[in-house]
Amino acid sequence: MNALACIAACLTVLLAVAGPAAAQSLAPTTGHTLAATCTSCHGPGGRSPGAMPSINGRSEAEIAKTMHEFKDDSRPATVMNRHAKGFSDGEIAAIAKEVASWR
Amino acid sequence: MAMKRRTFVGAIAAAAILPAVAVRAQAPAKARVVVIGGGFGGTTAAKFLRLEDPGIAVTLVEPKAEFHTCPASNYVIGGFRKLADIVQDYSALAGRHGVRHVREAAVAIDPASKTVRLSGGQTLAYDKLVLSPGVDMRWGDIEGYDEAASATMPHAWHAGPQTALLRRQLEAMPDGGVVALSIPGLPYRCPPGPYERISLIAHYLKMAKPRSKILALDGKDAFSKQALFQDGWAELYKDMIEWVPLGQDGKIVEVVPGEMTLVSEFGQRHKAAVANVIPPQFAGNIARESGLADKAGQFEGWCPIDPFTFESTLAKDVYVIGDAANGGVMPKSGFSASSEAKAVARHIASLVAGRTPDLPVYINTCYSLVAPDYGISVADVFRPTKDGIVATPGAGGLSPRHPPDAAAFRHHEAEYAYGWYASMSQDIWG
Ligand SMILES: Cc1cc2nc3c(=O)[nH]c(=O)nc-3n(C[C@H](O)[C@H](O)[C@H](O)COP(=O)(O)OP(=O)(O)OC[C@H]3O[C@@H](n4cnc5c(N)ncnc54)[C@H](O)[C@@H]3O)c2cc1C
Numbered sequence: 001m002n003a004l005a006c007i008a009a010c011l012t013v014l015l016a017v018a019g020p021a022a023a024q025s026l027a028p029t030t031g032h033t034l035a036a037t038c039t040s041c042h043g044p045g046g047r048s049p050g051a052m053p054s055i056n057g058r059s060e061a062e063i064a065k066t067m068h069e070f071k072d073d074s075r076p077a078t079v080m081n082r083h084a085k086g087f088s089d090g091e092i093a094a095i096a097k098e099v100a101s102w103r
Numbered sequence: 104m105a106m107k108r109r110t111f112v113g114a115i116a117a118a119a120i121l122p123a124v125a126v127r128a129q130a131p132a133k134a135r136v137v138v139i140g141g142g143f144g145g146t147t148a149a150k151f152l153r154l155e156d157p158g159i160a161v162t163l164v165e166p167k168a169e170f171h172t173c174p175a176s177n178y179v180i181g182g183f184r185k186l187a188d189i190v191q192d193y194s195a196l197a198g199r200h201g202v203r204h205v206r207e208a209a210v211a212i213d214p215a216s217k218t219v220r221l222s223g224g225q226t227l228a229y230d231k232l233v234l235s236p237g238v239d240m241r242w243g244d245i246e247g248y249d250e251a252a253s254a255t256m257p258h259a260w261h262a263g264p265q266t267a268l269l270r271r272q273l274e275a276m277p278d279g280g281v282v283a284l285s286i287p288g289l290p291y292r293c294p295p296g297p298y299e300r301i302s303l304i305a306h307y308l309k310m311a312k313p314r315s316k317i318l319a320l321d322g323k324d325a326f327s328k329q330a331l332f333q334d335g336w337a338e339l340y341k342d343m344i345e346w347v348p349l350g351q352d353g354k355i356v357e358v359v360p361g362e363m364t365l366v367s368e369f370g371q372r373h374k375a376a377v378a379n380v381i382p383p384q385f386a387g388n389i390a391r392e393s394g395l396a397d398k399a400g401q402f403e404g405w406c407p408i409d410p411f412t413f414e415s416t417l418a419k420d421v422y423v424i425g426d427a428a429n430g431g432v433m434p435k436s437g438f439s440a441s442s443e444a445k446a447v448a449r450h451i452a453s454l455v456a457g458r459t460p461d462l463p464v465y466i467n468t469c470y471s472l473v474a475p476d477y478g479i480s481v482a483d484v485f486r487p488t489k490d491g492i493v494a495t496p497g498a499g500g501l502s503p504r505h506p507p508d509a510a511a512f513r514h515h516e517a518e519y520a521y522g523w524y525a526s527m528s529q530d531i532w533g
Contacts, residue, residue, distance in 0.1 A: 026411060027461040036151075036445045037466045037484075040438060041519075043526040044533060050525025051518040078502070078515050079468060079482055086466075086484025086498030 031094030034087065038099065045102045056102055064096035132160035134455045137219055137229040139209045139389060141165030141193060143172075144235030144425030144440035147531050151445050152233075153200045155452035162203045162227060164219065168192065170532075171262035173293065174437050175524050180259065180270050181303030182311075183475050189262060191532040209236075212393035214418035231451050234395065234406075234415075235425040235440060236387025237261075238292045241404070244383045245285065246357035246366075255360040256378040259300075260292060272377045273304065278312035280376025283365055285355040287383040288322040290405065292426050292435045295327040295481070297381055299471040302332065305340040306474050318373060319346045320365060321353040322383075327434070328471060328479055330504055335473030335513075355380070386427035395423060405429040410487035411463065413447050422447045430465075431491040434481075438523075439467045441531055463487060470520035478516030 038055070042048050046056035055063065069075035070084035071092070087095065133156065138149045141163050149163045170191045178184035196202045207221040212232065219227045240258060242249045248256070257272070259265040273282070282304055286297040301319050308315045325348075326332075336344050347353035357366040358380055365373045365380070385404030386396045395406050395415050406423040407416045413428060415421040424447055425440035433439045446463035453460035468482040483499035485492050506512040 025459070027459045029462045029464055033446070033449055033461050034464055036449070037442060037464065039526070039530045040441055040466075041468070041523055041526050043529050048522065048526050049529050051522030052526050078512060078519060079480055082482045082499050083466070083468075083484060084498075086495040 029091065029094075031091075031098035034091055034095045035098035038095070046099060055099060058100060060096045060100035063099050064092055067092045067096065133158040134230045134451075135160045135162070135228065136231045136233060136451060137161075137227050138163045138233040138235070139165075139212075139219065140235040140237060140387070140425070141167065141170060141196075141204070142235060142237050142425065142440070143437035143531060144237075144444045145233065146170075146191075146193070146196060147441040147444035148233045148235065148422075148424065148448050149202045150196055150200050150531065151448035152451060153202055155448050156455060157201065159452065159455060160203070161201075162205055163193070163196065164205050164207060164209050164221065164227070165193070166206055166208045166222070168206065171266065172437070172524075172528075173260070173262045173296070174527075176259065176262040176266045177296070177300045177303045178472070178475075179266050180273065180300060180307075181472075181475070182270070182273075182307045186263075186267050189266075191528060193532070195533050209389050212389065212395070212418075212421070214393075214395075214415075214421055217420065230420065231454075232421045233444070233447060233451075234390055234421060234423045234427065235444065236389050236427050238384040238386065238426045238435075239388050241383045241385055245355055245380065247360065248358050248380055248382055252358060252360045253380070255363075256358060256380045258381050259379060260296075260381050260384070269377070269379055273307060276312070276315070276376040279314040280312070281316050281318055281374070282308070282377045282379070283318045283320060283373055283375035285358075285365055285378070285380045285382075286319060286321045286323075286326075286353075287381055288349070288354075290402075290429075290435060291381070291384050293469070294434050295332075295469055295471045297321075298326055298328065298332045299473075300379070301344055301346075302335065302340075302471070302473045303475075305336070305343050308343065309340060315343070315376075317344045318375070319344065319353075320355050320367065320373065321346060321348050322355070324348045324350050327469075328481055328501060331479040331502060332471070332473060334504065335477055335479070339474055339477065384426075386423075390423060390427045394418070395421065396427075397429070402429045410489075410492045412450055412460075413443055422451070432494060433465060433483075433485055433492055434467055434469060436467055436469050437527070438469065439465065441527070442466050465492065468523070470516065470523055472517055472520055473513070474517075476517045477513040478518070478520045479513065480516055480520075 042055045048054045070080040138145045152161050172189045175189045193204045211220040257265045257269045259269040352367045352369045354368045355365045408428045413422050424443040426435040442465045450460045465485040470480045479502045484495040
């Protein structure tokens, strides 16, 4: 297909799906969206190139447990306690599932 | 009709300079996204759009081949990093992620015809536009402070040559001189940035020119992480730093570069050996000139957005992220810009895939160094609401003021500040 034909087709697709966004028209926050925030500190795929701990290759249960320990201040932390408190228990479960799936 | 014709002409022009991605790809592009600005917001958006869906053709419009990060630029000014240490480039974006990098500036956006005109004269057509141009300086807001004056009194609020200039001036000044800073009122890029800078200039002066003084002239009465900064200043730099708040005539309204003089609201004249003037700012020129910023009111010069999507409330299919956007309580940081970009990439990819987009979450953590081995931070998890973006109650906040082993805690946070820089570089430019 040439570029012009493609552009015409694309426009049709987008016009069909675009619409006003509001809270009620959005789906619940996914683990994918929640866990995307972690890589700014822990590195892409949870592999840290520097002083941040790597979180790649851990089981779902281990991540969930660690996040709960940060959340209830039973694990020493500089910053993870402040982050973990921002997520509900359901969200922590979704984050753990997602992070554990990173290759 | 006229509009349709413009779109058509735009599409031909775009096709003329844009074929690489569309032709190279196996399947035709599902959508064309143009991203303006290859800084923290724009680069993240371009990369994550491709990670979300390689079927989306992404064009990054950014004139520079190399980007100097403002984060860690205060380390260069403090003398413990080189300018070369804070350079990022676009090779992975193009090579690994299939983003087309057009090395030109965007000169006009037309949301009606959904086209962007480039400095070279060509026009790009888009289905969705992501705009992250950062800030520009409000030249002339401080009388006498224009672009020419910044060659004598650097702002160093865009990293690169300005950073190097301020560093050279600090190296050249005599021991016993006064380093004056002029700091604006909110909103501006990186609320704690000026105070990290004060700290790291003090760190350098303490070692190299210990009789010198820092005079910080502020257009506000309180600042980000204030107690943590001031504790550190008292501990490390004693009376080297004098901070003058708005209420004590701290606001600078005029500068005389030829006399190295800063003039306060009530007419006090401060003479300096080095003057770092951080002027008031607004959304990058391209955003304002394209009619995407508020023209009056408290947030004049900044781009209003839908807190759920970061879509401009002034133009459909245009998403404004990073410093240029009015993100409400979200600080204007590289971390925020990148977090917003990930959310926007996800949102656009969902729309393209015909999925209902999910509710976003945004986060920020600003690390600041008070000295090379003394770090502090502020963190938050943000959620959109119909009344704007809010920080999740009970979460986030500042580093503790009195942790059990304070020296170790500050040392760890300094290490994590460097660690964040390394991870973030990979996450965005890797
Ligand atoms: C001294 C200092 C220290 C800082 N420290 C930190 C920190 O530790 N952590 C943190 O998170 N943040 C920090 N920041 C803030 C951070 O730099 C900004 O918040 C961040 O850069 C905002 O990202 P952005 O994408 O909005 O803009 P930018 O990163 O500035 O990117 C904008 C890009 O758009 C391009 N552009 C502009 N106009 C056009 C056009 N018309 N066409 C094409 N391209 C265009 C520019 O060339 C630029 O590359 C600091 C800032 C300063 C000044």
